[in-house]
Amino acid sequence: MKDVYIVDAVRTPFGRHGGALSGVRPDDLAAHVVRALVERTGQDSVDEASPLSASASARGWPSYSKGSVMSTPLPQADIDLEIAAIRAAREGAQAHHPDRDYAPYRSTALRHPKQPLVPLKDPEAAELTGPVFGVTDVTALDADLTRQHLGEPMGERITVHGRVFDRHGRPVRGQLVEIWQANAAGRYPHQRDDHPAPLDPNFTGVGRCLTDDDGGYAFTTIKPGAYPWRNHLNAWRPAHIHFSVFGTAFTQRLVTQMYFPGDPLFPYDPILNSVTDERARQRLVAAYDHDLSKPEWSLGYRWDIVLDGPAATWMEEGR
Numbered sequence: 628m629k630d631v632y633i634v635d636a637v638r639t640p641f642g643r644h645g646g647a648l649s650g651v652r653p654d655d656l657a658a659h660v661v662r663a664l665v666e667r668t669g670q671d672s673v674d675e676a677s678p679l680s681a682s683a684s685a686r687g688w689p690s691y692s693k694g695s696v697m698s699t700p701l702p703q704a705d706i707d708l709e710i711a712a713i714r715a716a717r718e719g720a721q722a723h724h725p726d727r728d729y730a731p732y733r734s735t736a737l738r739h740p741k742q743p744l745v746p747l748k749d750p751e752a753a754e755l756t757g758p759v760f761g762v763t764d765v766t767a768l769d770a771d772l773t774r775q776h777l778g779e780p781m782g783e784r785i786t787v788h789g790r791v792f793d794r795h796g797r798p799v800r801g802q803l804v805e806i807w808q809a810n811a812a813g814r815y816p817h818q819r820d821d822h823p824a825p826l827d828p829n830f831t832g833v834g835r836c837l838t839d840d841d842g843g844y845a846f847t848t849i850k851p852g853a854y855p856w857r858n859h860l861n862a863w864r865p866a867h868i869h870f871s872v873f874g875t876a877f878t879q880r881l882v883t884q885m886y887f888p889g890d891p892l893f894p895y896d897p898i899l900n901s902v903t904d905e906r907a908r909q910r911l912v913a914a915y916d917h918d919l920s921k922p923e924w925s926l927g928y929r930w931d932i933v934l935d936g937p938a939a940t941w942m943e944e945g946r
């Protein structure tokens with residue numbers, strides 16, 4: 628039997644349908660253990676007794692508790708210094724995804740493999756026990772996040788178009804692209820999101836589509852708002868949309884984030900800056916495309932995804 632491996636973590640939109648990740652906040656999913664897989668394959672479970680890695684402890688990082696990232700939040704200036712130091716150290720280095728253990732993004736201390744990867748005895752278990760997004764076919768309506776409820780959501784209506792390419796620039800057809808995002812006020816409709824901004828009863832913030840013969844995808848949605856998080860004092864995430872490109876099986880899934888041009892929060896965000904290559908960071912920022920804007924209706928953005936190669940879109944999981 629062919630060996631496959633899990634990287635001890637996956638992300639999924641909201642952990643719908645009561646999946647294993649249903650209690651995990653969307654931006655806290657970067658390396659959540661898929662325990663069902665481990666149990667089903669009979670492998671030893673990942674040790675949770677010591678949540679901080681040895682390397683993190685050696686650096687004197689603060690201790691963590693669920694729902695509260697830091698007991699004594701650092702000011703932005705300290706985070707800025709850490710970002711600058713890591714970027715300087717990585718100058719010219721070849722990399723294809725952010726470090727899983729990236730100090731300025733505090734909770735990554737909890738989210739990188741602490742043990743060797745687990746070979747799965749039953750690869751199909753990943754398909755049977757992994758989180759699921761839905762049990763129905765993908766329809767055109769799934770790509771329009773403004774039409775999922777009886778009324779119109781609040782906010783700035785936008786369309787996001789792009790194409791998915793392989794490393795040779797060839798379009799990737801029939802690819803499941805999933806997105807999830809906060810509403811216009813920067814709030815997720817999620818049990819772990821307690822940001823005091825209004826929920827929008829007409830906006831769930833999840834969508835999906837299949838790429839067409841040109842590798843193209845398109846979503847109609849609302850521009851998400853910035854939101855605070857507890858990484859450090861006065862930490863705010865730039866507006867972003869989470870993207871998942873599924874591959875041909877759950878174990879191939881790649882996840883990343885798209886940003887909006889000109890966001891003043893870019894320099895302050897440890898998650899975006901965990902991408903240490905300047906050009907790679909720029910590739911995560913969509914372009915405003917006036918030709919995609921629709922008169923009296925919506926503003927258009929374009930963002931392409933490259934799965935591999937020198938111009939690859941950096942993903943949150945290793946490849």
Ligand SMILES: [Fe+2]
Nearest residue numbers: 653654809867
């Ligand atoms: Fe987010």
